[in-house]
Amino acid sequence: MPFANLDLERIRAEFPALACDTVFLDNAGGSQVLGRVADRIHHYLLHDNVQLGANYLASRNAGDRVLAARRSIAELVNAVDDDEIVMGPSTTALIGTLVEALRPGLRAGDEVVVTESDHEANIGAWARLAEVGVVVRIWRVDVARLGLAVEDLDALIGPRTKWIAMTQASNILGSVNPVAEVARRAHAVGARLCVDAVAYAPHRLVDVQACGADAVVFSFYKVFGPHYAVLWARRDLLLSLPSLNHFFIGQDVLPYKLQLGNVNYELSYGCAGIADYLRDVGTELGAVGDNRSRMQAAFDAFARHEDDLAEQVLGWLRDRRGVRIIGLPSVTTGERVPTISFVVEGVMSEAIVGRVDAHGIGIRFGDFYARRLMEALGLQQHGGVVRISIAHYNTADEIRRLLIALDAAIP
Numbered sequence: 452m453p454f455a456n457l458d459l460e461r462i463r464a465e466f467p468a469l470a471c472d473t474v475f476l477d478n479a480g481g482s483q484v485l486g487r488v489a490d491r492i493h494h495y496l497l498h499d500n501v502q503l504g505a506n507y508l509a510s511r512n513a514g515d516r517v518l519a520a521r522r523s524i525a526e527l528v529n530a531v532d533d534d535e536i537v538m539g540p541s542t543t544a545l546i547g548t549l550v551e552a553l554r555p556g557l558r559a560g561d562e563v564v565v566t567e568s569d570h571e572a573n574i575g576a577w578a579r580l581a582e583v584g585v586v587v588r589i590w591r592v593d594v595a596r597l598g599l600a601v602e603d604l605d606a607l608i609g610p611r612t613k614w615i616a617m618t619q620a621s622n623i624l625g626s627v628n629p630v631a632e633v634a635r636r637a638h639a640v641g642a643r644l645c646v647d648a649v650a651y652a653p654h655r656l657v658d659v660q661a662c663g664a665d666a667v668v669f670s671f672y673k674v675f676g677p678h679y680a681v682l683w684a685r686r687d688l689l690l691s692l693p694s695l696n697h698f699f700i701g702q703d704v705l706p707y708k709l710q711l712g713n714v715n716y717e718l719s720y721g722c723a724g725i726a727d728y729l730r731d732v733g734t735e736l737g738a739v740g741d742n743r744s745r746m747q748a749a750f751d752a753f754a755r756h757e758d759d760l761a762e763q764v765l766g767w768l769r770d771r772r773g774v775r776i777i778g779l780p781s782v783t784t785g786e787r788v789p790t791i792s793f794v795v796e797g798v799m800s801e802a803i804v805g806r807v808d809a810h811g812i813g814i815r816f817g818d819f820y821a822r823r824l825m826e827a828l829g830l831q832q833h834g835g836v837v838r839i840s841i842a843h844y845n846t847a848d849e850i851r852r853l854l855i856a857l858d859a860a861i862p
């Protein structure tokens with residue numbers, strides 16, 4: 452049975468930036484930050500900022516805080532163990548690190564599969580493996596269905612496939628991909644799966660075990676936190692990788708061997724505020740049980756609210772002459788996050804965004820670094836898509852304001 456609905460006034464009070472009059476609908480670009488995350492970063496820098504690893508009390512306290520934060524992130528993603536959690540500056544950098552560590556274990560003729568619909572963060576590093584003779588196969592989008600068809604994968608994988616890299620939700624199409632099914636097919640041929648969960652994590656509770664992947668990466672600046680990111684990977688996989696760190700930090704030293712130098716202590720500590728927030732929202736909605744059950748209740752309520760708002764936008768776009776929605780045209784529960792892209796016949800996307808901007812509404816246009824998808828769908832002629840991306844803290848009133856602005860902006 453669903454819990455109570457979100458108390459939006461209470462939710463919005465958690466995000467100090469929302470007190471201004473701007474309507475933030477570029478959340479897939481970057482979400483607003485929780486006040487409690489910013490407070491934690493501030494507190495850490497002013498009261499705990501010493502180098503970790505020493506015996507004196509302040510250093511031990513700081514070490515405890517950073518470790519507790521890693522544990523909190525492990526819980527947020529449902530990792531079996533917190534030493535499977537590698538922290539880093541961005542998703543792009545962490546996928547780069549993973550691929551660099553994999554590189555010595557790959558041979559010419561080994562194969563990797565990348566998709567045509569991903570953000571470049573989960574394509575480029577894999578594609579560069581071609582330099583060492585790895586065969587890079589491309590999982591093309593099904594242009595008619597505007598998405599990836601799992602049946603198309605079978606022709607691309609076989610005994611030489613080592614890795615498949617794909618996104619859990621597209622940052623353009625908004626569609627949620629069946630990663631568990633892809634993981635099953637990958638494992639059936641002895642391959643592994645790397646999932647970019649950046650566009651998924653603000654809308655659904657990440658569950659690295661249930662999704663079946665071998666590595667999952669996302670960035671906290673899309674999930675109500677700072678510019679910082681996490682790579683989870685299975686313990687056995689991590690242990691099989693060489694150390695990229697100093698020679699005396701051995702292959703068995705998880706996760707330090709893949710965290711070059713120090714991690715960012717204050718951002719690590721700050722990010723624990725995200726899981727706290729989700730747990731508290733779930734508790735207020737009436738959820739009981741362990742922290743993840745409460746977080747799940749929060750995300751269930753987010754999804755119901757986001758679906759309502761997204762359907763209002765999609766319905767409006769569906770009815771507007773000359774508009775082409777680039778993605779699923781309606782909310783079919785579970786299959787879509789509220790990231791909505793469209794183009795307008797004969798109009799450059801930049802022009803529409805410029806007109807909406809005048810209403811104090813933040814949306815944006817472009818390829819969003821999913822350039823290969825734009826090319827596959829022939830959307831460069833519009834200068835990319837217009838993208839409206841909703842977060843759980845957006846209100847029906849903000850969507851009304853958006854639709855008034857779009858009405859004036861679209862001829």
Ligand SMILES: Cc1ncc(COP(=O)(O)O)c(C=O)c1O
Binds near residue numbers: 480618649670
């Ligand atoms: C789906 C997706 N993956 C990856 C990234 C890149 O994340 P980062 O900037 O942390 O490298 C983005 C950023 O927009 C994204 O939307």
